[in-house]
Structures are given as C-alpha cells and as structure tokens.
Amino acid sequence: MALKDYLDIHPDVAQALAEGRPVVALESTIISHGLPWPQNLEVARDLEAVIREEGAVPATVGIVKGRIVVGLSDDQIVEFAQNSNVVKVSRRDLATVVALKQDGATTVASTMICAAMAGIRLFATGGIGGVHRGAEVSMDISADLVELSRTQVAVVCSGAKSILDLPKTLEFLETNGVPVLGYQTADFPAFHSRESGLRVDQKVDDADAVALILKTREDLQMGAGEVIANPIPEADEIAKPVIDGWIATALQEAEEQNVRGKDATPFLLSRLAELSEGVSVAANLALVKNNARIAARIAKAYCAG
Ligand code: PSU
Ligand code: MN
Numbered sequence: 067m068a069l070k071d072y073l074d075i076h077p078d079v080a081q082a083l084a085e086g087r088p089v090v091a092l093e094s095t096i097i098s099h100g101l102p103w104p105q106n107l108e109v110a111r112d113l114e115a116v117i118r119e120e121g122a123v124p125a126t127v128g129i130v131k132g133r134i135v136v137g138l139s140d141d142q143i144v145e146f147a148q149n150s151n152v153v154k155v156s157r158r159d160l161a162t163v164v165a166l167k168q169d170g171a172t173t174v175a176s177t178m179i180c181a182a183m184a185g186i187r188l189f190a191t192g193g194i195g196g197v198h199r200g201a202e203v204s205m206d207i208s209a210d211l212v213e214l215s216r217t218q219v220a221v222v223c224s225g226a227k228s229i230l231d232l233p234k235t236l237e238f239l240e241t242n243g244v245p246v247l248g249y250q251t252a253d254f255p256a257f258h259s260r261e262s263g264l265r266v267d268q269k270v271d272d273a274d275a276v277a278l279i280l281k282t283r284e285d286l287q288m289g290a291g292e293v294i295a296n297p298i299p300e301a302d303e304i305a306k307p308v309i310d311g312w313i314a315t316a317l318q319e320a321e322e323q324n325v326r327g328k329d330a331t332p333f334l335l336s337r338l339a340e341l342s343e344g345v346s347v348a349a350n351l352a353l354v355k356n357n358a359r360i361a362a363r364i365a366k367a368y369c370a371g
Contacts, residue, residue, distance in 0.1 A: 188219070223294070
C-alpha cells in the first residue's frame with residue numbers, strides 16, 4: 067500500500083493544505099497521558115479554538131483503529147480524553163499499532179512523523195520529551211529528540227519540564243543539529259518557569275523571523291526539525307522553589323517504584339498534577355494555549371512568505 071492509504075486527513079485540513087493556508091498539528095498523548103480528565107478535554111478543545119481564532123486550521127493527530135488520523139473529530143478527541151488506556155505511540159510503536167488496527171495516542175515524535183506525512187510544517191505542544199535526569203545510568207533519552215533531528219517539523223513548546231535534565235537535553239539537540247530558537251527570549255524556558263538559566267541558540271523577535279529561518283533551512287536542505295521555545299506567560303508562572311519541591315518528590319517516587327521506559331514521563335506528569343493539587347495543570351493549560359497561538363501566527367507567516 068502507498069503511504070496515503072494509511073492516512074485519513076480531515077477534509078478541512080486537506081483543503082487548507084491544498085490551498086496553501088496555515089495548518090497547525092497538535093498531539094494526542096498530552097490528552098490521554100499528559101493531563102488529567104476533564105482538563106485534558108478542555109485543553110484539546112481550547113487549543114483548536116485558539117488556532118482557528120488566529121486564522122489557521124488545527125489538526126489533532128491520533129491513531130484510530132489503525133488509521134493515522136490527521137485532524138481528529140470532536141467525538142474522537144472525547145474518546146482520547148476519556149480513555150487513558152489508549153497506547154502511547156512513539157516512533158517505534160507506530161507501524162505496529164497501525165498494522166494491528168489499534169488505537170494510539172501520538173507523542174511529539176510520532177505526531178511529527180504524521181504531520182510530515184500530511185505536509186504540515188508547524189506543531190504546537192506544551193513541552194517536549196528530553197534527556198531524563200540520571201540518563202548517564204538509565205540511558206533514558208526521549209525519542210522526541212531523535213525525531214527532531216530527522217523530521218522537518220517545527221515544534222512550538224515551552225521548553226521542557228525540569229523533571230528532565232535540561233542542560234543534557236540542550237547538548238543532545240546541539241549534537242544532533244536541532245536549532246533551539248527562543249521566541250522573544252534568550253533564555254531556554256523550563257516549562258513552568260520562564261527561565262532555566264540556559265541559553266537558546268538564537269532569540270527571534272517575531273513570527274516572520276521564525277518563518278524566514280524555517281524556509282531557509284528547507285532551502286539549505288537541513289532535513290531536521292526545529293524547537294521554537296516560547297515561555298509561559300508571566301502571570302501563569304510557578305515560582306521555581308515551589309515547582310522544584312514537587313518535582314523532587316515525584317522523581318524520588320519514580321525511583322522508589324522503579325518506573326521505567328515509556329511509563330516514566332506519564333508517571334511524573336500525573337504525580338506532579340496530584341502533588342501540586344492542580345497548580346501545575348493550570349500552568350500547563352495557560353502555556354500550551356499560548357504556544358498554539360504563536361504556532362498559528364508562525365504558520366501564517368510561513369504561508370505568506
Ligand atoms: N512533557 C509534557 N507533557 C506531555 C509530554 C511531555 O510536559 O504530555 C508527553 C509528550 O507527548 C511527549 C512525551 O512527546 O510525553 C514524551 O515521552 P517520553 O519521555 O517517554 O519520550
Ligand atoms: Mn523515555
């Protein structure tokens with residue numbers, strides 16, 4: 067079968083792509099494994115609304131009974147939000163889940179793959195996976211980072227959560243040729259906080275500048291993705307000592323309970339939500355919406371350029 071035979075692109079998304087109009091991809095693991103019910107459904111819907119408000123078309127990606135769906139329907143989004151048993155699908159799982167006609171929630175890595183298949187250049191999410199703390203022993207490095215080095219999709223995010231080793235995450239991206247562009251910031255954002263104390267490769271001032279860099283990377287056949295790091299809005303930031311306390315507890319519990327592999331990130335995220343009594347979730351909602359807005363603006367500038 068040809069690649070297109072595996073893909074179900076929503077008619078609105080297909081039409082926008084055919085007409086050269088802006089489209090922004092969204093992931094489904096954030097819905098099924100990244101946020102608790104019912105905030106996950108609220109976020110999934112809000113993200114689509116924000117993207118539409120900015121004049122772009124949203125395309126939430128997921129695997130439904132083995133079909134790669136680019137642009138889930140609202141009913142399908144509700145399914146992903148309610149069913150936390152859906153398989154978390156990264157690159158290594160994608161073909162297996164498709165072949166066995168299963169349902170799957172796509173991570174940053176697999177959403178990038180599906181977006182590229184459909185011809186979508188921009189993708190918005192909360193935080194990317196990264197190099198885990200203690201990776202020098204566990205070797206736990208998210209497939210998201212490897213995907214960024216091989217698939218040409220720009221990911222607008224608020225950096226990565228400090229459950230991860232942020233200096234090592236940036237080193238990995240540098241080694242693998244993935245630019246980290248700070249959207250109106252010179253400091254790499256640490257998800258809940260605007261700053262990590264680490265520098266991005268380049269501060270960019272507006273959507274036009276990002277779009278120009280994306281086009282130039284295509285012309286120069288760089289063949290990789292980009293991280294567009296957009297800090298959480300000031301009003302929604304969580305003070306660093308506060309979030310660091312919850313993170314330390316969550317990490318210690320993961321260690322004690324020997325949580326490994328693909329379960330590590332969902333475990334840490336859900337413990338963080340519980341320990342903070344929803345404070346981390348509220349910050350997450352604010353930053354991801356802001357990322358959707360900026361991604362839509364970049365997509366518009368990209369299509370106009
Ligand atoms: N970080 C977050 N929220 C998330 C994720 C990461 O702040 O929802 C999800 C994304 O789908 C990301 C995945 O691609 O976790 C990374 O998982 P892993 O570390 O197993 O690669
Ligand atoms: Mn991992």
